[in-house]
Amino acid sequence: MKIIRLVLLFVCIVLLSGCWDKKELNEVAVVIGVGIDKVSENEGVYEITAQVIKPQEDDQQGAELPTWSVTAQGETIMDAIKNLNRLSPRRLYWSHLQIIIFSEGLAREGVAPIITWFERDRDSRAGSYVVVTRGSAQDLLNQKIELGSIPAKAMSDLLDSAEQRQIIARKVKLRDFTTVLTTPGIDPSLDVIQPKNIRGQVEAYELNDVAIFKDDQLVGYIGGTIMAGTELLKDTYDYFVVEGVCPGNEEGFFSFQSTDYESDDELTLKDEELTYKLDIFVEGNLSDQTCPADLLEPDRMEQVEKEIGEVITSRIENEFEHAKEMGSDIYGIGQKLRRAYPDAWKTAQDQPDEMLEKVTFDIQVEANIRRSGLIIEPTQTEIE
Numbered sequence: 001m002k003i004i005r006l007v008l009l010f011v012c013i014v015l016l017s018g019c020w021d022k023k024e025l026n027e028v029a030v031v032i033g034v035g036i037d038k039v040s041e042n043e044g045v046y047e048i049t050a051q052v053i054k055p056q057e058d059d060q061q062g063a064e065l066p067t068w069s070v071t072a073q074g075e076t077i078m079d080a081i082k083n084l085n086r087l088s089p090r091r092l093y094w095s096h097l098q099i100i101i102f103s104e105g106l107a108r109e110g111v112a113p114i115i116t117w118f119e120r121d122r123d124s125r126a127g128s129y130v131v132v133t134r135g136s137a138q139d140l141l142n143q144k145i146e147l148g149s150i151p152a153k154a155m156s157d158l159l160d161s162a163e164q165r166q167i168i169a170r171k172v173k174l175r176d177f178t179t180v181l182t183t184p185g186i187d188p189s190l191d192v193i194q195p196k197n198i199r200g201q202v203e204a205y206e207l208n209d210v211a212i213f214k215d216d217q218l219v220g221y222i223g224g225t226i227m228a229g230t231e232l233l234k235d236t237y238d239y240f241v242v243e244g245v246c247p248g249n250e251e252g253f254f255s256f257q258s259t260d261y262e263s264d265d266e267l268t269l270k271d272e273e274l275t276y277k278l279d280i281f282v283e284g285n286l287s288d289q290t291c292p293a294d295l296l297e298p299d300r301m302e303q304v305e306k307e308i309g310e311v312i313t314s315r316i317e318n319e320f321e322h323a324k325e326m327g328s329d330i331y332g333i334g335q336k337l338r339r340a341y342p343d344a345w346k347t348a349q350d351q352p353d354e355m356l357e358k359v360t361f362d363i364q365v366e367a368n369i370r371r372s373g374l375i376i377e378p379t380q381t382e383i384e
Contacts, residue, residue, distance in 0.1 A: 168227055
């Protein structure tokens with residue numbers, strides 16, 4: 001029994017020894033967002049801005065947490081972070097990082113050298129969102145808005161809830177971004193976040209366009225409804241909205257909200273021509289219309305479902321064409337070619353632009369309208 005007690009005591013001592021790398025909150029500055037710019041007047045110098053949550057005093061408990069931003073420069077990200085720590089009274093702690101923002105100038109020069117530190121550091125967070133802003137990353141991170149006193153958290157929430165609000169968003173995280181960068185035959189794309197001017201001043205953030213990359217360099221932007229093409233291919237965009245023209249009434253429009261979406265794709269090579277075949281099934285509800293017609297009448301509903309298929313097809317094809325003009329393969333045609341026809345990929349990988357020119361689409365969309373919300377006939381139809 002004495003031996004057993006000694007063994008149990010030893011086990012308890014080992015298990016109750018605490019965390020060797022614990023971090024006390026009153027000893028660290030929790031970084032929630034970071035913006036990275038390129039210093040134009042100093043080639044090769046990076047400017048990094050870290051936004052940290054400022055601790056509240058006891059008499060301020062219950063108020064929204066304010067933030068403090070600190071900026072420093074360096075020849076590498078690690079050098080800049082070292083200089084940040086010179087300015088911060090507490091050591092910066094990166095495990096709660098929500099978002100990484102690249103400025104346009106930095107992204108156009110290439111972001112591969114930037115993400116190395118975030119990949120290597122044990123406190124960094126691979127689940128952080130990665131986005132681009134057209135202006136200064138520092139300015140965006142320091143921009144105060146009306147709803148939410150923590151800018152980095154507000155931008156992260158904007159991405160988190162995009163699907164529930166039917167907003168087109170890539171929602172690319174650091175781990176996914178690095179995976180695409182290191183995968184042959186596919187180029188990345190990122191969300192673009194901009195400050196939104198309302199009533200003469202900035203009051204909110206806006207998901208605005210998609211940043212298109214060639215390898216690790218920003219080459220341009222795609223905006224409007226066509227930027228949903230990539231999401232439609234990935235089966236991750238279940239609750240999107242399609243606007244179409246009412247059958248027989250070119251001045252009237254309808255809105256269709258999907259509730260279920262599935263797609264299968266296959267790339268085939270024949271006579272040096274590539275055919276990208278897509279079979280898409282989409283189901284959902286009519287959520288709005290401006291025309292007085294009864295769109296649930298069988299003949300009209302069939303035309304509406306056809307219109308939905310045509311809109312989805314055009315979104316996919318148009319985004320591909322826009323990216324192709326920039327020399328970017330955001331659909332991963334090369335990746336699919338490498339998997340299905342490795343010998344053909346060995347030749348095509350040296351001439352990706354020519355490969356993309358050989359791609360044609362064969363898209364079949366089956367659209368199914370389930371219901372029309374809480375009503376059978378809209379008010380304008382009853383008035384007619």
